[in-house]
Amino acid sequence: MAATTAPTRSVLPIVVPGQLTLRTIRGKNGPFTVGRLTTPIGEFAVKDAELEQYPEGKYDGDFVIRYIFAKSYPVAGGARFEIRANLDGMTLHGIDKLSRDEARSFAAQDVDPLDEEQGTQPAATPARPTKASKPAKPAPAQVSADPLIDTTPFGVGTEPPATTGPTVSVEEGDAALFGILWPLEASVKLDSTIGRRALRMQIARLGELGYALDFKTQEWTRQVDLQPA
Known part of the structure; x- marks a missing residue:
């Protein structure tokens, strides 16, 4: 069938x-x-x-x-x-x-x-293992008697420059996640047509931000912490 x-x-x-x-x-x-x-x-x-x-x-x-x-x-x-x-x-x-x-x-x-x-993705065919070759031993550093001549092999004893990529703030990440819903109001109604994966991410993030679902209104509402009297 x-x-x-x-x-x-x-x-x-x-x-x-x-x-x-x-x-x-x-x-x-x-x-x-x-x-x-x-x-x-x-x-x-x-x-x-x-x-x-x-x-x-x-x-x-x-x-x-x-x-x-x-x-x-x-x-x-x-x-x-x-x-x-x-x-x-x-x-x-x-x-x-x-x-x-x-x-x-x-x-x-x-x-x-x-x-x-x-759709289900077929499992990837594992690659055939290859015999690992022994790493070549680094050449010994040559020391010169002349202090003006640097005979240290290239890269030995040097630190690679630190690379830093662009950082995204939490607020920028939330803005990208929620789209037109951002900035979030006290009550939020999610759009289930955005895609199931994105919807799950929004749901998880709302929980982290202190929202709870009211199933009768079908809206997420920010919970207010009660202050002790």
Whole structure:
């Protein structure tokens, strides 16, 4: 059975109530998020980039399904098939923690959506080892009796000049990372269409800068440290 290369569109989008279960899995690119959406019209896998922002858990809400399509991807010893839903928006009402059984219900071999989007790269063919040759012994330094004549071999006893490249400040790095969102305001709404890798970097940086996600407003808000009375 050939994998579906393009989503099959229908009369969607439609809005349905349901529960979105998110699981965080550790992969070679770091943690990534996969989801399962349970609705009255069926159960679907969800791997939208938007979900990278949300912590693991079960979210009740209303979901706008843009389209539904079949997808297959290789796993160890075969292939995995699933029906996916692509979301066009959602309104979340609450969150609950996953039970141990619910966490285990997700496939441990789930493919990182980042690898899926970029395509798997074949492993590089290792180069044939070559026999290492012995380094040549440096010629002994010749000492001249004449103090005006320097007979020291070139490079012996000298330090290479220090090379310094252009340095980028933290603020310049953040400006490049966040683009039009910089400088950051007290509340920030990320654009999931910028690419999954860049989105993950923005999410990690927001956490370092003291922001936290409000899943109901779907915005990152700067946390204010309370001063002791």
